[in-house]
Amino acid sequence: MNSEPSPQPLVQVDHLKVYFPILGGILRRKIGEVKAVDDVSFTVNRGQTVGLVGESGSGKTTVGRAIIRLTEPTAGVISYEGKPISKLSAGAFRPYRKKIQVIFQDPYNSLNPRLSIFEIIGEALEIHFPQMSRADRRERVAGLLDKVGLKRDHLDRYPHEFSGGQRQRVGIARALAVNPEFIVCDEPVSALDVSVQAQIVNLLQDLQEELGLTYLFIAHDLAVVEHISDFVLVMNAGKIVEAATAEAIYANPQHEYTRKLLSAVPTL
Amino acid sequence: MTTYILRRLLLIIPTLFGITLLTFLLVRLAPGNAALLKGGGGEGGGRAMTAEQRLATIKLYGLDKPPLVAYVDWVGRIARLDLGESWIDHRSVTAKIGERIGLTASIAGSALVLSYLIAIPLGVTAALRRGQGIDRVLTFILFLLYSIPNFAAALLLILFVAGGDYLNLLPMYGINSINASEMGTWGWIWDRILHMILPVVCLTYASLASISRYARVSMLEVLGQDFLRTARAKGLSERVVILRHALRNALIPLITIFTLELPVLIGGSVIIETIFSLPGMGQLMLQSLENRDNPTIMGITVLAALVTLGSYLIADILYVVVDPRMKYE
Amino acid sequence: MSTNPPVITNETYAHRVARRFQADAFARNGLRMVIFLFILATLAPFLANSHALIRVTDGQTSFPIFLSLDPIEWRFLIYVPLGGVVYLLRRRLLTHWRIALCLVVAVIALVEIVLAYSHPINDPTNDRDRAASFKLLPPIPYSPIETTRDQFAPPSWKHPCGTDSTGRDIAARMLHGARTSLSIGFVSQSIALFIGIVLGGLAGYYRGWTDIAVCRFIEIMDCFPSLLLILVIIGIFESQNNMFVIMAVIGFTSWTGVARLVRAEFLRLSVQPFTLAAQAIGATDLRVILRHLLPNSLGPILVVGTFGVASAILIESSLSFLGFGMQAPTPSWGDILNESRRYIDFAWWLAFFPGLAILITIMSYNFVGEGLRDAVDPRLRLK
Numbered sequence: 001m002n003s004e005p006s007p008q009p010l011v012q013v014d015h016l017k018v019y020f021p022i023l024g025g026i027l028r029r030k031i032g033e034v035k036a037v038d039d040v041s042f043t044v045n046r047g048q049t050v051g052l053v054g055e056s057g058s059g060k061t062t063v064g065r066a067i068i069r070l071t072e073p074t075a076g077v078i079s080y081e082g083k084p085i086s087k088l089s090a091g092a093f094r095p096y097r098k099k100i101q102v103i104f105q106d107p108y109n110s111l112n113p114r115l116s117i118f119e120i121i122g123e124a125l126e127i128h129f130p131q132m133s134r135a136d137r138r139e140r141v142a143g144l145l146d147k148v149g150l151k152r153d154h155l156d157r158y159p160h161e162f163s164g165g166q167r168q169r170v171g172i173a174r175a176l177a178v179n180p181e182f183i184v185c186d187e188p189v190s191a192l193d194v195s196v197q198a199q200i201v202n203l204l205q206d207l208q209e210e211l212g213l214t215y216l217f218i219a220h221d222l223a224v225v226e227h228i229s230d231f232v233l234v235m236n237a238g239k240i241v242e243a244a245t246a247e248a249i250y251a252n253p254q255h256e257y258t259r260k261l262l263s264a265v266p267t268l
Numbered sequence: 269m270t271t272y273i274l275r276r277l278l279l280i281i282p283t284l285f286g287i288t289l290l291t292f293l294l295v296r297l298a299p300g301n302a303a304l305l306k307g308g309g310g311e312g313g314g315r316a317m318t319a320e321q322r323l324a325t326i327k328l329y330g331l332d333k334p335p336l337v338a339y340v341d342w343v344g345r346i347a348r349l350d351l352g353e354s355w356i357d358h359r360s361v362t363a364k365i366g367e368r369i370g371l372t373a374s375i376a377g378s379a380l381v382l383s384y385l386i387a388i389p390l391g392v393t394a395a396l397r398r399g400q401g402i403d404r405v406l407t408f409i410l411f412l413l414y415s416i417p418n419f420a421a422a423l424l425l426i427l428f429v430a431g432g433d434y435l436n437l438l439p440m441y442g443i444n445s446i447n448a449s450e451m452g453t454w455g456w457i458w459d460r461i462l463h464m465i466l467p468v469v470c471l472t473y474a475s476l477a478s479i480s481r482y483a484r485v486s487m488l489e490v491l492g493q494d495f496l497r498t499a500r501a502k503g504l505s506e507r508v509v510i511l512r513h514a515l516r517n518a519l520i521p522l523i524t525i526f527t528l529e530l531p532v533l534i535g536g537s538v539i540i541e542t543i544f545s546l547p548g549m550g551q552l553m554l555q556s557l558e559n560r561d562n563p564t565i566m567g568i569t570v571l572a573a574l575v576t577l578g579s580y581l582i583a584d585i586l587y588v589v590v591d592p593r594m595k596y597e
Numbered sequence: 598m599s600t601n602p603p604v605i606t607n608e609t610y611a612h613r614v615a616r617r618f619q620a621d622a623f624a625r626n627g628l629r630m631v632i633f634l635f636i637l638a639t640l641a642p643f644l645a646n647s648h649a650l651i652r653v654t655d656g657q658t659s660f661p662i663f664l665s666l667d668p669i670e671w672r673f674l675i676y677v678p679l680g681g682v683v684y685l686l687r688r689r690l691l692t693h694w695r696i697a698l699c700l701v702v703a704v705i706a707l708v709e710i711v712l713a714y715s716h717p718i719n720d721p722t723n724d725r726d727r728a729a730s731f732k733l734l735p736p737i738p739y740s741p742i743e744t745t746r747d748q749f750a751p752p753s754w755k756h757p758c759g760t761d762s763t764g765r766d767i768a769a770r771m772l773h774g775a776r777t778s779l780s781i782g783f784v785s786q787s788i789a790l791f792i793g794i795v796l797g798g799l800a801g802y803y804r805g806w807t808d809i810a811v812c813r814f815i816e817i818m819d820c821f822p823s824l825l826l827i828l829v830i831i832g833i834f835e836s837q838n839n840m841f842v843i844m845a846v847i848g849f850t851s852w853t854g855v856a857r858l859v860r861a862e863f864l865r866l867s868v869q870p871f872t873l874a875a876q877a878i879g880a881t882d883l884r885v886i887l888r889h890l891l892p893n894s895l896g897p898i899l900v901v902g903t904f905g906v907a908s909a910i911l912i913e914s915s916l917s918f919l920g921f922g923m924q925a926p927t928p929s930w931g932d933i934l935n936e937s938r939r940y941i942d943f944a945w946w947l948a949f950f951p952g953l954a955i956l957i958t959i960m961s962y963n964f965v966g967e968g969l970r971d972a973v974d975p976r977l978r979l980k
Contacts, residue, residue, distance in 0.1 A: 097879035420952030535824030
């Protein structure tokens, strides 16, 4: 971590646990539990990118979903700007939906096939700025499309008319619509071709600089994470096994699991 | 598997509760009963009743008791198979149903067996000749059969083959000819069979059509799977592949189809038994409805629901017993 | 989770479904037949009526049919402009407005049908025998409830489908009976769809105890053979003869298939990333359901709805056949068949024509449903 950590991290995760019950027996009682996330703590500072790496099933996606409240934590506290947000009611959490956004892995299923690009991106504006006129909304969405490298005349097209990379750009524009501060990028490039991966990662970096965004960047691939992250967390079986700066992880991996992940990475 | 079966059995409890509650509510809310309680006019669904009958009805449905007590009593009585007394002839509903259920069960049962026996070869043939002429013709004919209302089919069959202006091959009504008792044992049996042909046909054809459509889809699904290719690669003859491997796997899902047909058959027997004047449960149902004989109506309804529930249960259990791949979720 | 094939296409979902549907000959012709039946039912008062379309007497021109039409008779005529409006606006409206419009249409249909029941349609006048310098009679110059002295007339040029025991023209009764069948089919299915979507949607979206409760409720309803249950409700409450009650009873007893399907669809769709994305931007449950889940399940819902109309028409005719259907003068196919039972040994036309009408109607709807199912979800089709 940097020599002088900022006084208050933007996001702080404290002893987060997410257990999923295993039901069984005649009465479908809980007969066990899957410890998807087992006592995980870390912080994300403003303007930083923290990489979260692990194999599928390591619990990294669950951490991301707990932060954006798509999964209820079993125990632990998640704080945003020092305020605990993991126990808030859905209504009380609502203002934070503007600040915390998410980009999903699957570019094909993350866009509603029945809605136009304008409707998809504009939905967040409809929700958070109900007084905004339709014309203003269109203007704002067109601006967002421009920002993510798409064209204004894509507004009234439908997702099926776009390639995977373009769809992922739409997904990014949707996340940006409400001017968030913090974005959980849940494997945003894993489903894309290698050539497209670099474009999207570059886009995310440019946006970070331009808008001062903070990222939690989830991936199963250390190579992608190294490129973008300031700090890297390695997760295995629900626990963080190693936490260090990106350079340190590469230069001197401490944990055996990290070495295993590294050896699986093709050198670029 | 045992866990699954026990769990399945446990799930019946809420369903049983729901079935009895629903029928109980129907009875409680029936307008005739409210009038009964007030005692005004002694109306039993538009029919004059004696004071004695009125009291019996009030007692049967616990109309004078609080709903909860009345409901518990009602369930207790159903459990002891006491369904009350008919308003029409004062006989016990259980006895009335008992003497008629055999006929209905045998007609519906033969229709079900027959439809399986005919449907499976048809469905399998269509699947094996997928897309060819015979498949298309069969598909169309089955669709046609499936869409003919059974009462129209029954009327037209009577008209054309049973003593209308045209052929007179089969008897029109009843379960036996008037002089059946003079025919001797074999003659009597033959006479009974002749009387049963049309009703069974009318109940069979629609089930037949839907079962063979399921059989076709199921067979096509199996034919597309890998293990058949393996079997062929082992050098087994096409005949062995189809009969031994494909057919057996295709038939498993068909076990549960009868649960879909059973409610249709029960509804159909009301219509068919009425048209052919067969003294079964369906005909009793319609007569009771026409006479506003509520105890009998409710008795038959509860019984039909319980039989259907039983069939769901049997199908679910059979399915896990027969198909080891079934997940016990 | 299903992954769509990464195909870029210019075809919208609706176009793709329409193209696949068009490729199926059975479905195509089924749809033509359904539309044709709708036209017949809509125009029934102009096709079979004892009044003249145009009559000129003493130099005065009049339009007796239009004057004789009850407000009630207009009810089917509403559907044509309404359908046109929906068609014209289909691209200009946002998804939720389109859904709202469909709901409004359903409500109008319901309301006007509530108004429709129990109105006296006894109008003894007829223009057949009336002298006029010019008159244009409808193709079938008899009204459905008009009795004549021509009893049990076999099919002829005068009565293409014959007459019944009181000399009523069967063709006229069947044309007007088509209205009964179709409106019962559609309205009862609207009710069933509404209940099924609400209950199935709640179960699939909220899961847990809601799901368990709804599933038990579905199983309980499925335990009662539907024809039996409907007969019991109508019989016990002595409420037959009322079109609206029959629609409601059929609707309230045939929603389980819809509920099962919507539940399954919602279970599948509610874990899709686009649903999670909507939740992440703060969409309320209602918004997620109406905007994301429901529009994506409309295809399969349409399929069960189509099959449902067919089975509702069959149930209605069964009820009328058993004598538990509509009040006597209201023409219904099942009712004609019911009457035919007494004269089956000679009056074959009384059973044949309405039977054929029911058969063709049900078959057409089933063909359309089948074609739609294949078109909506090609995985279900085994090519």
